[in-house]
Amino acid sequence: MILDKIVNHKKVEVEKQKQEESLDDLKRIIKGRDNTKNFKAALKDQGMSLIAELKKASPSKGLIRDDFQVVEIAKEYEQAGARSLSVLTDYEFFRGSLNYLSEVREAVELPLLRKDFIIDPYQIYQARAYGADAILLIVAILSKEELAEYLSIADDLDLDVLVEVHSRKELNIALEIDTEIIGINNRNLKVFEVDLATTLGLQRLIPDDKVIVSESGIRNRNDIELLSEHRIDGVLVGESLMKSNNITAKVQELINS
Numbered sequence: 001m002i003l004d005k006i007v008n009h010k011k012v013e014v015e016k017q018k019q020e021e022s023l024d025d026l027k028r029i030i031k032g033r034d035n036t037k038n039f040k041a042a043l044k045d046q047g048m049s050l051i052a053e054l055k056k057a058s059p060s061k062g063l064i065r066d067d068f069q070v071v072e073i074a075k076e077y078e079q080a081g082a083r084s085l086s087v088l089t090d091y092e093f094f095r096g097s098l099n100y101l102s103e104v105r106e107a108v109e110l111p112l113l114r115k116d117f118i119i120d121p122y123q124i125y126q127a128r129a130y131g132a133d134a135i136l137l138i139v140a141i142l143s144k145e146e147l148a149e150y151l152s153i154a155d156d157l158d159l160d161v162l163v164e165v166h167s168r169k170e171l172n173i174a175l176e177i178d179t180e181i182i183g184i185n186n187r188n189l190k191v192f193e194v195d196l197a198t199t200l201g202l203q204r205l206i207p208d209d210k211v212i213v214s215e216s217g218i219r220n221r222n223d224i225e226l227l228s229e230h231r232i233d234g235v236l237v238g239e240s241l242m243k244s245n246n247i248t249a250k251v252q253e254l255i256n257s
């Protein structure tokens, strides 16, 4: 499965990164960083909040956007009304970069989610050092103990956490570790199919005090309207924005009711 392949690659990548930039180096950088911006509050603003993703390529689609001026796109997302941004920092499978995170941090005021496959506490410090306000933790690739430990480290670093689930079993784990923000991934990573019914089915099982994000496969206004009939606070959208010739118009199609 693709997740196994990504995780195996990530383990090697992280060990290499630790040689190039130590945890102490990251802690020194973090000391000089401003306070984080409130990702959770941005999701809870009235109406459907858009997390607009900076995604050049993906395992399911290959190259999505050739003309990938990351800072320009981030500024356009912000101007158009996105409430936060998701920055893919994985290079091998998504052609992302940690440097994109720091470049975008300098250019916009919106909260930033580091979108990567976090399998080691080192990457949480890295996220904070490079300018993230929130991280993604994927239940499918972490044990319950790791999830609890990583949530606690993120909390110490003032980072919000989007905990991603795709099934009822994974949702139960997210609820057991008492996370505040739950992302329901509509993409089945075994066969790469997306189905918004995943969100509709799982959101019913989530207590009212949680913040809910629907992720992947959200293409147009109809999809947003369908999700808006349910208790969804935000949507995470990558491909349909990245493929658009007019990003501003596409953002506004998604968010303007």
Ligand SMILES: O=C(O)c1ccccc1NCC(=O)[C@H](O)[C@H](O)COP(=O)(O)O
Binding pocket: 002, 053, 055, 058, 059, 060, 061, 185, 187, 189, 215, 216, 217, 218, 236, 237, 238, 239, 240
């Ligand atoms: O997008 C993929 O092909 C993919 C493959 C393996 C693991 C994760 C993957 N996507 C990460 C995401 O969660 C999406 O980038 C995000 O939800 C936005 O999805 P979309 O709007 O469908 O680009």
